[in-house]
Amino acid sequence: MSDLFNISGKVAIITGASRGIGKAIAARFGEAGAKVVLSSRKQESLDEVSAEFTALGYDTIPIAAHNGNKDALNALVEQTVATYGGVDVVVNNAATNPHFGTLLDAEDSMWQKTIEVNLLGNVWLTKACVAQMRERGGGKIINVASVNGLRPGTYQGIYSITKAAVINLTQTLAMELASDNIQVNAIAPGLIKTKFAQAIWENDTLLEGVTNRTPAGRVGEPDEIAGIAHYLAAPASNFATGQVFVIDGGITVPMI
Secondary structure (H helix, E strand, C coil), X not given: CXXXXXXXXXXXXXXXXXXXXXXXXXXXXXXXXXXXXXXXXCHHHHHHHXXXXXXXXXXXXXXXXXXXXXXXXXXXXXXXXXXXXXXXXXXXXXXXXXXXXXXXHCCHHHHHHHHHHHHHHHHHHHHHHHHHHHHCCCEEEEEECCHHHCCCCXXXXXXXXXXXXXXXXXXXXXXXXXXXXXXXXXXXXXXXXCCCCHHHHCCHHHHHHHHHHCCCCCCECCXXXXXXXXXXXXXXXXXXXXXXXXXXXXXXXXXX
């Protein structure tokens, strides 16, 4: 059974790794013996997380890269290869949601920023890593989508649209990369207690609305997403590709 979940020595790039879901996934990968490249916008935040993980004995390096900047993402992969010799796993987790309001009230700049970070960044980073994965005989691409990609969230229209696109991107890449032994899957979290979702879980009215519709009766914790990410990075998931793994406490279960 240990071989099924063995990712020891695998090189994993995780975006949005300085906090929340990304940090939780990075911690689990580090604990499992992977070589983890921590990436997000701010080097200082990454340095703090890397120091924390190094103290625990994890093998990590912090490399700042804006997920909406193609050149920065290419440089991220180049530095990763220079340090660790290749790439085995990519976790496209970085995201933004600058507009909280009705869809038609959003400025064009909000659309552009959200699409660049949430969608194009995933495309750019994946493209930069695929050649490395082919050289190593395969790889794993894990896209963090959202239940909002399955049905839109209130006042989160642009974000929801980009996450629906991430799901379609996952399925398309899964078809196109299967012959290279590269599995591409998505995780669709429900409401998780992160700084990113703070505007929702700190608002009593919004929080009550979510928890009342959730069979589990609560919001999730970042570490509750890390387990499925470990599975998707490991040999146990070698026959799973193009799938969306919903981790949401049951909120998307149809109820009569």
